[in-house]
Amino acid sequence: MSAALAEKPHEDPDAFKKGEAVIIVRDLKNGFGEQMVHDGLDLQVKKGEILGVVGGSGTGKSVLMRSIIGLQQPLSGEVEVFGEPMIGREEHEAREIRKRWGVLFQGGALFSTLTVAENVEVPLREYYPSLDEALLDQIANYKVAMSGLAPEAGAKFPSELSGGMRKRAGLARSLALDPELLFLDEPTAGLDPIGAAAFDDLIKGLKETLGLTVFLITHDLDTLHAICDRIAVLADKKVVAIGTIPELLALDHPWIQEYFNGPRGRAANETSERHAHDDPAENQKRRDAALNSAGGDTVAQNGTENPGGEDR
Ligand SMILES: Nc1ncnc2c1ncn2[C@@H]1O[C@H](COP(=O)(O)OP(=O)(O)OP(=O)(O)O)[C@@H](O)[C@H]1O
Known part of the structure; x- marks a missing residue:
């Protein structure tokens, strides 16, 4: 699917064949008091993809995730997961659907x-x-x-x-x-670059071996380049664009241009291009090395804190 600036209120409801979309959000509205967070937000997440969800702080990424998993009651709109409507479900029905997803919250x-x-x-x-x-x-x-x-x-x-x-x-x-479905809210926030890269690899590996669909909220440009199949951009209370990084870059949207084409975006792009030309065996070695030096295993074995690196 190519990226499109969502000028119309509804994303194409036939964007995916029946059964291909694991999550469908239609015309979602969320607000707190006077503040509208989402107003006519549409989104579809395809089975087996890692969808990155980006947007400035406060654009409603976490509220969107909470609406999908049933922790936030929207003002209106529809949410379907695995083809099942989620809003207004009896608890025992929602429970059966919840069983089929996992959530990693921010902290x-x-x-x-x-x-x-x-x-x-x-x-x-x-x-x-x-x-x-x-x-x-x-x-x-x-x-x-x-x-x-x-x-x-x-x-x-x-x-x-x-x-x-x-x-x-x-x-x-x-x-x-x-x-079958994982929700991840800023999984690499606060990790040093090596730990974050190892976590990215872990998610990608799990997606490939288990056939997971992943809804991934992140600010991390390296993660977007390294593991996301498509990226949804939240702005102006809705998903303003969705697609691959090259598709998004073709759009004349100021936030998208600033985000992906700013200095940090360009650096992440260069890194990802460099790795794309790497030898796969070398890549594997890099991943193993990253995993071994990442906070995870080192700390588990010796009980000491991961020697600090800057957050990425
Ligand atoms: N329970 C709540 N009560 C009132 N306002 C809320 C509540 N939850 C979220 N908000 C508001 O909704 C807006 C969107 O919040 P949300 O946490 O979804 O943003 P975000 O895009 O995930 O931001 P960040 O990237 O900083 O994590 C914010 O203005 C926030 O203050």
Whole structure:
């Protein structure tokens, strides 16, 4: 689908064939008191894609995610996930749909009095109360490993983790129920560049191996270049454009031009072009090295904080 400035109130409802769109948002309106956050927002997320959601601070990216997952009651509009209407559903119906997605909130949103493994077990206990303790532990350990944490991390409390480890622990919990769809709210915010690149690789790897669809809110230009299939731009209370980076760059929209063509945007583009010409084996080595030096494993093994790097 090519990028288009959404001058009309509704995105093309036939943009994807039936069943191809995992999320459909139509004519969404959200507001708080006098302030309208969304006014006629349309969006479709295609099965199997990583959709990056960008926009200036306060444009309503998190409110959009909260509306889709049912934590924010919109003023009006429609939200469909997996072909199921979400607004006004009975709790027991919504629960069955919720089971099919995982969410990583900005700070990880871990329970501070539970260990990482116990945090991962929370959704398992909620949805499968008859699972025995041994199986719960086994599943939790598996999810901890999938998230790139060392086995020792499962027994740690969130306060004993670095920022990078907390993100991975939150990711482990979001994977607990084998989701088809992942919501990630600024997953690389606050990570040093190496840790952020390793996290990007982890998400991309999970998407490819598990066939996940990913709704990814981010400000991180490197993430957009490295792993997003398409990008939706929020501005003026709606999705003003959606497409690949080259498609967005072809648009004459001041925020888009400033964002992708400003100094940071150009630097991210150059980095991604450089990596596109890398040898795949070298890329793998780079990823392994990044993973080993990222906050995650290092901290899990020696219990010390990730030696600081600047946030990206
Ligand atoms: N519960 C709430 N009550 C009142 N206003 C809210 C509430 N939640 C969000 N808002 C307002 O809605 C607007 C959009 O917030 P949101 O958190 O979605 O922005 P965002 O695009 O995710 O921003 P950022 O990039 O800074 O995280 C903001 O002006 C915010 O103050």
